[in-house]
Amino acid sequence: MTSLLIGPADRTVVITVQQRTRTSPRDAFRILAPIDLPTVFRPVAPFPGVSGVKNQTGAWDHAGPRRNPQFDDGSQVDEELTEYVPDSSFAYQLTGFTNVLSRLAAGVRGEFNVNPDGDGTLIRWTYEFKALPGRRWILAGPFAPLWRRYMVAALDRCVHVIETETGGKETPHGPG
Template identity: 40%
Template sequence: MPTFTATVQTHIKASPAQAFGFIAPIDPTTLFTGYGPLPAVTGTRDQTGPWDAPGQTRTVAMSDGSSVQEGLKHYRPAQYFAYTVSGFTGALRWLATGADGAWWFDPEANGTQTTVRWRHAFHARSKWAAPVLWLLASVLWRGYMRKALRLAKARIEMAPRTPAAALSA
């Protein structure tokens, strides 16, 4: 079955360690606030760890009452993390069998800035679902991703840059 991918990126005025340290462990309710008909994240449950090692899992609850399962596949601090999404319980269960996501944090300007790139790939459930899933990934999901990345960028760039904050990021 086909896979449909959406990718977004931005430049953040922070080091890769600071950007990664903010985005990777973030409470998803603060970034994923909904977009058009796509629901907001309302919480997580059954998380198996602090979201910092491959193999950890969690259930993500959505504002429409649906949920998904996430599993962390790769985790390289200040560089990259990747995850899988499965077990859709909402309308997406009719369109996709799962999805893969990945975030990259590439240094710029001698490490004082970062290009953050986020890719999300949906796997179509059937050839009949593929056209609708393509539209969802290409238009709606990409908009959802852009909104979340804008929120992350704004929060990271507004965060204090004290030495103690830099060490904990």
């Protein structure tokens, strides 16, 4: 397994979005963790969408698997699932960008948290950018609102997929 990209001393740029769903946390997580990337990560100008995934090394259900998301502009990134807590959260890191992000960031730590919220779920998604030297101001300034817009659109589509697959409500699972 790769060492973690971001450490306590790093000054990062953090962008977080969240959305609620009427679905239970368990069902939301079950659908969200292995979600089909091209279905939810579509282009939002100026960013490309995900067109596919190559080289996945295992099921996306534990720390360790790797894959290469492919973008519709011909670029790609290396992704590794670094943390996985069933029904609760998962984190991943992205490195080796072949697009403009290769000139701005050494990499990204992404994290999804799925939390109970009344009768439903609050999904919180965070992107933490480790800026290259002298580039933090770009990520924190003009880049951030554009990336936040991309994240909001993708999370909206994630919630749509979750609610479509569950009928928008909790499925019975018994205690737990």
